[in-house]
Amino acid sequence: MYQPIVDLHDGTLVGVEALSRGAPGPLESAAALFAAGRAAGTPADLDEACLRSALRGAAQSSAAVTLFVNVEPATLSALGPRRLTALADAVAEHVRVVVEVTERDLLERAAEVVRGVQVLRDLGWGVALDDAGAEPKGLALMPFLRPDVIKLDLALVRGHTTLLTAAVVNAVRAEAERSGAILLAEGIESEQHLDRALAMGARLGQGWMFGRPGPLPTDGMSALSVPSARARGAGPVEVPRTPFAVLAATSTAQRAAEPLVASMTRQLERQALLLDEQTVVLANFQDAQAMTPATRRRYESLASLSALTAVTGAGMPDEPAPGVHGTALEADDPLTGQWVVIVVSPHFAAALVARDVTSRDDDGGDRPTGPDAQPGRRLEYLLTYDRQRVLDAAGLMLQRVRPTSGAAAAPSPVARGTPAQDAVRVPPADLPDLLLRAIATASNGIVIADALLPDVPLVYANAAFLDLTGYSEEEVLGRNCRFLQGPATDPSQVQPIRRRILAGRDVHAVLLNYRRGGSTFWNELHISPVTNPAGEITHFIGNQLDVTSRIERERRTAYLAHHxxxxxxxxxxxxxxxxxxxxxxxxxxxxxxxxxxxxxxxxxxxxxxxxxxxxxxxxxxxxxxxxxxxxxxxxxxxxxxxxxxxxxxxxxxxxxxxxxxxxxxxxxxxxxxxxxxxxxxxxxxxxxxxxxxxxxxxxxxxxxxxxxxxxxxxxxxxxxxxxxxxxxxxxxxxxxx
The missing domain is CATH 3.30.70.270 (Reverse transcriptase/Diguanylate cyclase domain)
Known part of the structure; x- marks a missing residue:
C-alpha cells in the first residue's frame, strides 16, 4: 500500500510512502507483522522483504516516482553494504528512493546508524529522519545523519503547543536552515492540523486529509527532487583519521600548559550542562586512569542531562560512570594519543582537541600518561566553534562508540531514615554560629544543601521554610529539595534549574510546589553556589518565598484581558x-x-x-x-x-x-x-x-x-x-x- 505525500502550498502530489501490510489474518497490521518478525528473530529479513516489495511495486509506474520507505535503525547495520547494494541495483531508473530512519532507538547504535546512512548516500538514495519529536533525545543525532527530509511526528501536528514542542520545532528548523532539509508533517487530517504543520515550517504533508493508503497513485505526480548524494562508484572520500587532524587541517595549534587546557575542558563541560536534552557529549581520555572521582562526577551529571555522553580511551570500561557509555580503544588506535572533548546540540557546537608536544604525528607518537601527567606538562591544542568542523571531528569519535544496551538508570535519591540521611542531619560545623542564628530567624524560607554528597541533600532548613512547607526538620533533612515538586510542577522549568545548579550557576525561578498536606503554592527560588577557598562548590543556599497571591493576581489579569x-x-x-x-x-x-x-x-x-x-x-x-x-x-x-x-x-x-x-x-x-x-x-x-x-x-x-x-x-x-x-x-x- 502507498500513501500520498503532497506539497502543502499547492496540493501537488510529489511522492508516496510505502506502508507494509501482512496477508489477511492476525498478521495483517504492520504492528502485528513486525512484532512477529522480532519474536522470530528475523526483523532485518522482514525489513528487507518489505523494502524489496515496495521497490517492485513502484517500478510498475510508467512515470517518475519518489518513494519513501521505512527502515529500522538496527536493520541498516544488519543488512550491510552488500545487501543494500543488491537492493539498489534492482531499483528502476525512474524510481527515486528516500529511506526513512526512525528517530526511536537511534542512540542505542549511534555509530552503526551513522555508517549505515553513509552507505545509503553512497548508493545515491535520499535519507529521511522519521518521527522527529517522538523521542526528543533522538534529535541529537540529526546533525550527524544530515537528513534530506525531516518528518515531524504526528503528535507535534495534533497535540497542544508546549515548551517541549517548541524545543523540538526549534531544533528541527535550525537543522533545516543549515542543511536545506525539507520538513514533512505526518498525520494531517483537518484544517487545524494543516495550520499547525504550516506554522512549523512544513513544506510537505501526508495524512488522511490528502488520501488514505491504497494502490500506487502516480497520476499527476511531480516527483520530489531530493538532494543528490555522492555518485555511486566514486570511491570513498579521504578523511583525516583523528579529530586533531581535522582541526589542524585549517588551523594552527596553540601551545599551553596542562592547567589551561584542563580549565578550557571543564568550561566546555559546564557549557554542555546548560544546554538541552538533545545534546551529544563525546570525549577521549588518553588513559582510563584520567577518569578521577571528580571527573566521574562531572560526566555522570552530563549523562543525566544529555541525549548521549560517550567517552573513549585506552582501557576505558563500558560504563566509567553511571549513564556514561564507555569504549576501550585498541592499542594502535591513533586517537589514544589525543585529549578530546566535543559538545554538539541543535544550537551549539564546540570541540577542543589536544596532544602532548612530544607527539610526532596524528598516528600516535609518544604516548602521554593522561591529563594528570607530571608537572610542567605542555600540550598543543585546537579549539573551534565552527559547526561543520566540530561535526567532522565528532563523526570520527562517534564511529568508535560501541553499541549500548540503553541508558543506565538514574541513581536513586537518598531514602529517608537511612544512615546517609542521619549523617547530614547536623548542620555543618564550619558554618559560623552567627550565620546560623541570622538565617534561623529570617522571614524567608532558607535551606542549605551539600553539593559534595550524592543527590545534593538538604543539611539545613530554617523555621520559615518548615512553616512554608508544613514539613518537620526530620522529614526534610537528607532529602533533595525536589520532594516539593508534584504532578502540576512544570518539568520544563525544573530542567533548567537542575542544569544551572550542576553548572555552578545562580538560579532564579518560580515553581509550583506542594506542601506536606498536598496543597500547592508558587515558590520564588533564589539558589546560589557556595565555594571553598580552592573554588570548589561545596554547598548551595536556597532562598524561598511564597508568591502565590502575586501569581494568581497576574493570572487573573491575563485572563480578564480576554474574558x-x-x-x-x-x-x-x-x-x-x-x-x-x-x-x-x-x-x-x-x-x-x-x-x-x-x-x-x-x-x-x-x-x-x-x-x-x-x-x-x-x-x-x-x-x-x-x-x-x-x-x-x-x-x-x-x-x-x-x-x-x-x-x-x-x-x-x-x-x-x-x-x-x-x-x-x-x-x-x-x-x-x-x-x-x-x-x-x-x-x-x-x-x-x-x-x-x-x-x-x-x-x-x-x-x-x-x-x-x-x-x-x-x-x-x-x-x-x-x-x-x-x-x-x-x-x-x-x-x-
Missing part, C-alpha cells in the same frame, strides 16, 4: 480575534463561517424592577444556558450589555451540503438548528429572590462569504438580521399586530 468578568465568556476583543482567524481559514479551505447575534429582549425591565444585582444574575444565568446550547468547537462570547455573539466555523459552502463520508446539513440548516437550540435554552424560568421571570431573546445570523467578506461587515449584517427578528416579534406580540 468578560461577569459571565466569564470570551470578551469582545477575544471573540472578534477568533472570528478573523476563522475567516482566514475559510478563505483558504472554501468553507463557510456564520456570525450569530443574540440579544436579550426587554432586559432593561429586569434592571428597573429588581435592581442591577438581579440583572447581573440574569446575565450570568443566560450565559450558562447559551453556553450549554453551543456546539463543541464553536465560540460564544459577550460583546457587551445583553448582546452575545456565536461564531460557527467549518460549515459547508453556502447553498450546498457536505458530500462523502462527512455528509451533513447545509450551512443555512446548521445555523437554523443552532438558533433553535439557543432560544430553547433560554425558554426556562429564572428564579429571583422575590419573583420568577422568563428571558426572551432575538437572534440574527450572517454567512461568510454569502452575506459579507469581512468580520466587521459580517457582524453588522448579523446585527441587522437580529433587529429585524426583534421587530417582527414585537409586532406579533402587539394586539394590533
Amino acid at each position: 468578560d468578568e461577569l459571565t466569564m465568556l470570551p470578551n469582545r476583543s477575544h471573540v472578534l480575534e477568533h472570528l478573523e482567524l476563522e475567516l482566514r481559514r475559510a478563505r483558504r479551505s472554501g468553507t463557510c463561517v456564520a456570525a450569530l447575534m443574540v440579544d436579550l429582549d426587554d432586559f432593561k425591565t429586569i434592571n428597573d424592577r429588581f435592581g442591577h444585582a438581579a440583572g447581573d444574575s440574569a446575565l450570568t444565568w443566560a450565559a450558562r444556558r447559551l453556553r450549554s446550547a453551543v456546539r463543541a468547537g464553536d465560540l460564544l462570547g459577550r460583546l457587551g450589555g445583553d448582546e452575545f455573539l456565536v461564531v460557527l466555523a467549518g460549515l459547508p459552502p453556502a447553498g450546498g451540503r457536505r458530500e462523502g463520508p462527512a455528509r451533513g446539513p447545509s450551512a443555512e440548516e446548521t445555523v437554523r438548528r443552532v438558533r433553535e437550540h439557543l432560544h430553547a435554552a433560554l425558554d426556562a424560568p429564572f428564579e429571583l429572590p422575590d419573583a420568577t421571570v422568563r428571558l426572551r431573546a432575538s437572534s440574527g445570523a450572517a454567512l461568510f462569504p454569502l452575506d459579507a467578506g469581512e468580520a466587521a461587515e459580517l457582524i453588522a449584517r448579523a446585527d441587522a438580521a437580529m433587529y429585524r427578528h426583534k421587530t417582527g416579534s414585537r409586532q406579533q406580540a402587539s394586539p394590533n399586530g
